[in-house]
Amino acid sequence: MSVDQGTGPAGQPERRAQAAESRGSSVDSVADGAVVVVADAHLGGPGGEAGPLARQLDDLRRAQCRRVVFLGDLFHVWVGDRRYETRQIAEMMPAIERLGERGIESVYIEGNRDFFLAESPYAARFDQVVSEHRFTSGGRRYLAVHGDGINREDRAYLFWRWLSKSAASRFLFHRIPGPLARFIVHSTERRLARTNFRHRRELPRRAIEAFAARRLREGHDTVLLGHFHCDWERPLTSGSVRVVDAWYQTPALLWLDDERPRWGACVAIEPCRGPSAAVVEGDRDAA
Numbered sequence: 001m002s003v004d005q006g007t008g009p010a011g012q013p014e015r016r017a018q019a020a021e022s023r024g025s026s027v028d029s030v031a032d033g034a035v036v037v038v039a040d041a042h043l044g045g046p047g048g049e050a051g052p053l054a055r056q057l058d059d060l061r062r063a064q065c066r067r068v069v070f071l072g073d074l075f076h077v078w079v080g081d082r083r084y085e086t087r088q089i090a091e092m093m094p095a096i097e098r099l100g101e102r103g104i105e106s107v108y109i110e111g112n113r114d115f116f117l118a119e120s121p122y123a124a125r126f127d128q129v130v131s132e133h134r135f136t137s138g139g140r141r142y143l144a145v146h147g148d149g150i151n152r153e154d155r156a157y158l159f160w161r162w163l164s165k166s167a168a169s170r171f172l173f174h175r176i177p178g179p180l181a182r183f184i185v186h187s188t189e190r191r192l193a194r195t196n197f198r199h200r201r202e203l204p205r206r207a208i209e210a211f212a213a214r215r216l217r218e219g220h221d222t223v224l225l226g227h228f229h230c231d232w233e234r235p236l237t238s239g240s241v242r243v244v245d246a247w248y249q250t251p252a253l254l255w256l257d258d259e260r261p262r263w264g265a266c267v268a269i270e271p272c273r274g275p276s277a278a279v280v281e282g283d284r285d286a287a
């Protein structure tokens with residue numbers, strides 16, 4: 001699905017309404033300006049309050065940045081139903097809206113902590129809510145995916161992922177009483193912490209490389225992943241794969257344009273050093 005209508009504020013309502021219907025994968029068709037990537041902010045969890053990230057987004061100008069791609073898990077848990085709206089969600093939504101007012105597109109790629117967003121009231125705040133997104137920046141063709149589903153050996157997790165995001169779960173979730181639903185959200189959070197933990201103590205490099213190699217053959221230069229909460233890049237025969245560090249660990253935006261990918265709050269200010277260390281292994285809490 002492509003979004004290539006006018007980028008002025010006047011074009012917004014129509015474009016957003018259309019965008020709210022987006023599902024599945026999406027393709028970029030705009031060519032000018034950088035794309036900024038934000039992965040795994042986990043606001044309301046280790047990412048804390050919404051303010052710092054909202055301010056970074058407010059600093060973005062259309063002259064420098066044409067699109068923000070959220071690589072999933074913006075909040076610690078995000079259910080597409082207002083009954084579960086946290087303070088961080090309520091505070092972040094206006095900042096997303098302001099991106100659109102300035103003509104900057106926003107694409108949200110669902111993570112494992114995001115549930116039923118594509119058909120939720122939140123979807124209209126973004127140009128697209130999708131499971132993966134293809135775009136070109138600085139002549140490079142990117143495929144962006146959250147990454148929780150790539151490890152095919154983790155069958156228990158893949159089953160849980162399918163079940164928790166199924167139409168039946170969605171149907172039930174919107175109809176059960178609030179307290180029961182909140183209990184499920186909390187146990188889900190604990191379950192996410194447990195099921196993902198084993199596969200995250202070490203970066204599943206082989207699974208990541210196998211996934212990337214397969215997807216690169218579809219005609220991409222770089223596969224971008226979030227979810228693993230580290231900054232890691234690997235050249236492969238027909239391109240490369242890059243894991244984007246979690247915003248809650250490296251509170252900066254990743255800029256993709258004609259130059260080398262770099263971290264910075266805003267191009268107008270000195271680019272920050274990026275991730276403090278090239279963390280690959282180690283304890284990563286509840287991704």
Ligand SMILES: [Mn+2]
Pocket residue numbers: 040072073111112113146148226227228287
């Ligand atoms: Mn994740």
